[in-house]
Amino acid sequence: MSTTRFLTGITPSGTPHLGNYAGMLRPAIAASRSREVENFYFLADYHALIKCQDPARVQRSTIEIAASWLAAGLDPAHVTFYRQSDIPEIPELCWFLTCVTGKGLLNRAHAYKAAVDKNQASGSEPDDGVTAGLFMYPVLMGADILAFNAHKVPVGRDQVQHIEMARDMASSFNHIYGAEFFTLPEAQVEDNVATLPGLDGRKMSKSYNNTIPLFAPREQLRKLIGSIATDSRAPGEPKEVEGSALFQIYQGFASEQETQALRAAYAEGIAWGEAKQLLFERIDRELAPMRERYEHLVAHPAELEEILQAGAAKARRLTTPLLRELRSAVGLRNLAQAPVAAKAKAAKQALPQFKQYREADGRFYFKLVAADGTLLLQSLGFDAPKDAGQAIGRLQREGEAALAELLPRLQPLDSAAQARALQALQQLREAAEAQG
């Protein structure tokens, strides 16, 4: 077995801010140093085109994000750092995956569903303003991950569904083409990372327009920190740390001891102006050395280009042989070579699949999904994974009898849906018998 591979994509569609740094860059870079594993970091610039159709901005953001990662300490000699659009095998794999992914599966993707819901709420056509790019986004993301056979994908909660879809695509492809071409990737959700509030106290986010750019020049950083919202307590009046954006941002940078000192200063009535000065100095102390490197790289984009090209060459040492194998597996072959069809296994009929997973509510669920992605059965929550597993086992072995008994543990099914589910269970049993 090879070492564990971690893979992370960053979409270059804006300027990195302090929230991105504390919540993503800093922990990811720390992990890349300490882990005895292989790390892949890439700029998801094909993804950027989905939300940003301003070419100058895509280019600018690619420069800023690449420079930020490198300035913050990502070591391209130790990790594989590349730009998605330098890897032609990714869009090629995206197409192979597109052809084994049920449209129904994509209909259920959160980002697409949210767009449809919004249209419905405003009385527009369901797909109004929805590009096929937004709809296909999970497949492109699946290709990003599967092109490197990544084992672990560190992501925010909002991305977990995409990793599950990548697993579905991997297992469909493996199943249809009859071999373990792909490892099934797993999401790794880091719940303990800092989320920083922005200037107005809401979560720091581009969409709230309340961000502090990570590498704002020193004087701009001072000014922005000066504009963080505070209450109107006068100097000398004790201040609340609870709900203070200033305090929370400080905490995102300071040691435990420094944080305690600021807590005490709040209780003693530190003036807001003075607290802002402390925050400014603390952040600047961490960022100033990085800022220098950042400014150098942004001023010398040819250096960035060279680093990214080297990263792409390293990345393609993996993707080129994989895609060669996959092209042959699906039947895109050099016709002059002796037919390998005889030795390749015939493509199997695609089967329905059980999927077991855990939801944010902490309970365990399963579902039965047809090969085309149609949902056939959806369980309610179980307290333990073993209970969900047992229910699946019974459905697999006993079919109709088990289904009748388990109905109260499932989301409601009309009789047509029950018939479809039974047919799928039957198909699974036949396939299992055929395998012996």
Ligand code: TRP
């Ligand atoms: N969709 C991710 C985001 O918006 C970025 C991304 C693209 C990604 N491809 C990926 C993350 C592959 C992990 C793996 O944050």
